[in-house]
Amino acid sequence: MLELYQFEMSHYVEKVRLILDYKGLTYRKIEVTPGIGQLDLVRMSGHRQVPVLKDGNEIIPDSTAIAEYLDKQYPDKPIIPSDPQLRGQCLLMEQWADEIFGINVRKCLITAMGQDSRLRTSVLPSTTPDILKTLVGAVPGDLFSSLGFGGIVKDAKAAIEHNLTALCFILMHQPYLITDQPTLADFxxxxxxxxxxxxxxxxxxxxxxxxxxxxxGIADVGTFEPFFSWRDKLYADYRKPLISASSSGSGPTSIDIE
Structure with missing residues (x-):
């Protein structure tokens, strides 16, 4: 069975989970413990960041490399178009999503974390020690602003608002971002x-x-509802709901690297 080394709250991991579900592939989620688990991950893959996919003896780090590997190794329901022009558009949008959109989204989360201590602890991996969760939750919200995040977050939010507006325009008359079927760009x-x-x-x-x-200011703004409705439909059509925290292929197990 495929094994996905992950943080449950990682949005780069979520990109891979969407692809795995779309392709109908069974996999086991393995939650990486921050610190010690990441050192084990480095020994296994050469990378400390998730996601990392293990397929038999094959170890593939990085969400883009995983996506390309899955499309070659499991070609049913391809996610990268074969047409050269559409392929280029797909890969370009995926790179933009990884290197600009996703990073700005993460910056926007900083503001919300500063305002909500419960959110700060919720976004930590489930294997984070309780004492560390307590310390993170106790950090004063004002500290986020005092560390100089204010201007960074403001610029990131403005960029995200511009991006979501553009995405709404793209999706106005077509079901997906590149073709009439979901591609890597969509996921x-x-x-x-x-x-x-x-x-x-x-x-x-x-x-x-x-x-x-x-x-x-983003999730609750009607202007962006077309985008979130599109995303909700993508989830409803292709993302597999969790069965239970203990079921195989649903809830994560602790990391176990041989």
């Missing part, structure tokens, strides 16, 4: 938007209070 944009507004369904092992909630 990258949908997955990396997770922090803007968490999916409402039972797709993530997160507190119920976070589902359907998101960044104030």
């Amino acid at each position: 990258a944009v949908a997955g990396l938007s997770m922090y803007l507004k968490f999916p409402e369904g039972n797709y993530l092992n997160i507190p119920e209070s976070l589902k359907g909630k998101g960044i104030p």
